[in-house]
Amino acid sequence: MADKIDLRKTLDAYRARQGEFRIVDLEPARYLMVDGHGDPNTSPAFAEAIETLYPVAYALKFASKQELERDYVVPPLEGLWSADDMASFTTARDKSAWNWTLVIRTPDWIDAGLVDAAIGKAAAKNPPRLAELRWELLDEGRAVQTLHVGSFDDEGPVLERMHDAFIPQHGLRMTGRHHEVYLSDFRRVPPERRRTILRQPVEAA
Known part of the structure; x- marks a missing residue:
């Protein structure tokens, strides 16, 4: 069997x-995805989405290892965020207004059959939102990103500089959804030590 692949070390998306x-x-x-709305600190749906994604992601990893002899590190949890007023991410920080999709990336050799089998295997653990999980292509194209x-x-000032200074100064405008990559497990790592990639898809203005 080949060495275990860690996408965080091979893809520019994680740099x-x-x-x-x-x-x-x-x-x-392609990503495993579960949608939701509201403050991630208080919304039960947010925790339920995490409890649904991980059993499927790990069942998929083990299926790849056993059936394809291709092992990999499960990529980090990521979140796609949007709101009617983008100021809710920068100055207002009105978390109750946020729409979110929690996602976990799958390697490019994974196919629909493996995903369906992994969902079936994960069902034995009764993930709370399994019926809402989907496997979908995400095509963000050009984006601006930084590490927070x-x-x-404390993300607000960083996003404000990204949205209101860097992006327009480079002849770009925002498109798509604000994207966060949680390099640290925020359930275990204290706030001051969390490492998060902040990404915003863009296009020519």
């Missing part, structure tokens, strides 16, 4: 530095 905004061109990729170290509540 970012604190204090640096970088323009990246991302390849389309610290509490989620």
